[in-house]
Amino acid sequence: MKSSTLRQLAPVAAFYILVLATPTLLSHDYYYLSILNMAGIIAIIVMGLNLLLGFAGQISLGHAALFGISAYTSAVMTATYGLPLAVGMLSGVGLTAVVALVVGMPVLKLKGYYLAMATLGFGLIVYIFFNEAISLTGGPSGFVGIPQLQVGSFVFDSDLSYFFLVWTTVTVVLLISLNLINSRIGRALMALHASDKAAQSMGINVARYKLFIFVLSAVFAGIAGVLYAHYLSFVAPSSFGFHFSVQLITMVVLGGMASLWGGIAGTVFLTAMPEFLRAYENMEVIIYGLILILCMMYLPQGMAGGVSKLIALIRGRFGHAR
């Protein structure tokens, strides 16, 4: 095992120990656990989006749709057609990957605003489909009766059991992502972020790497979608609209583009925030907006950048921190 891999393993192990201890620390309070479950599910998408946006520099305003495709596919397969859970979950993730491949091939040739617009257009088309294909998806009122997850005779039927499932998945996805960005692929992605022309001239197959990372981030969104559908046992189109895509971007930006740890922190913070703002109804929308603006102005590296700046400051080194 390479030393770089070992160096990442320690913080991930520490993180997982914290995960295992969390339910006890929260004295098994189902309310906090349910918030953390949602945060964990969203964190999986955010990690994928972070690889795409933060590392490879490609924006997607359609990730909510990919998340939704997986959730609906698994829901329809298991609830409508009564197929086994494994089939539903695999087809959910699989279809998401295929859709990302088919959409990504032409769309990723576009850059900047055009890419933002194209992914947004894709997201909206899918959202409209969820709303209008009533016989398949249940339309605006949603899809009910999605079965709970089950392994052998063990049924995931509590917030606590889902907590371990979700956050173990988060840890695995984190480990995969950390390994990826420290690999040859990760360096290629960062190269094409800096300048795709330069990357191309270095012999990096830019188109293929962009497609790879787009499909991988879609697979993460797909995994999250499956977990989401079976955890809530209910899905509705409103969860997969443009607003959610923007929320995902906000989480990446707040955590720190190109920081996976920051992404998880940003996700937990922004998922929990509305719960603490209950008294000020409707404030959260404004706060999302302000976070986006203020981060870009004062904290372009997000919370992760802020923390490392602070550490650098404390150490008395005023050089620029990463």
Add this chain to the structure above:
Amino acid sequence: MDLGTFLQFLAAGLTVGSTYGLAALGFTIIFNTTGIINFAQGEFVMLGGLLAVVFMHWLAPGLPAAVVLAVLATTLVGLVMERLTIRPVQHTSVINLIIVTIGVSITIRGLMMLLWGKDTYVLPAFSGTTPIPLLGATIAPQSLWILGITLLVLAAMRYFFSRTIFGRAMLACSFEPKAARLMGISVERMVMASFMLSAFVGAVGGVILTPLTMTSYDVGVLLGLKGFAACILGGLGNPFGAAAGGLLLGVLEAFGAGLISSAYKDAIAFVVILAILLWRPSGLFGAPDTERV
């Protein structure tokens, strides 16, 4: 399809398309002076309509005054947006700018929701609602207002950019800011002016459409997207191509809704846009020099 139905669809399409066109024009004005696509453009359209309603309700100054006030207030919002959020982050990447303008758009939307709630509002029509018969179709008087004002705004913009010194200075900034600065043009002021102008144009679109289609805090998202789609259809950076793209998009949508499915009306526009993006990203009227890898 008989002539009456055809004209009916056409009129509906051109009416809505005018607003897309005005939003698209707003996008182009900012894009041309700054290279920024302002994702809050739709919010300018929403502000125009919603503020007019609000002024009518709370100040009761009568329709014309409310309309003028709303357009002026939105123009002011454009100014404030540029000063507070765009100027401080000038030299940053495209993705960061996209994120900033998205941030502004949801902040404005959130504020309006907080202040006026989620209700849907309507303005009275400018000159009554008695439909005008025309060759078997009926056209709402407001449609004529919308088309007329859109054409007026377009003509004024054309005059402004080609005949006035201020307009030409703005164009100069778009071609080469450094050279413009050397010629004694204040690029900062031009950027500010472009945000005000595009807010103005968007607000006009919002105000004239509201009597026909109603408004609420969240109509800006879709109007903005359609406006940007219109830009791409017409060719990003070409103001009159953008306006034409808006009209075309409106007509396509109206016929799509009428002939194919009204449920998928909004999807039709985006399918068209995706096709255009992939087939000819420079748009119908743009030069085909593209930024593709």
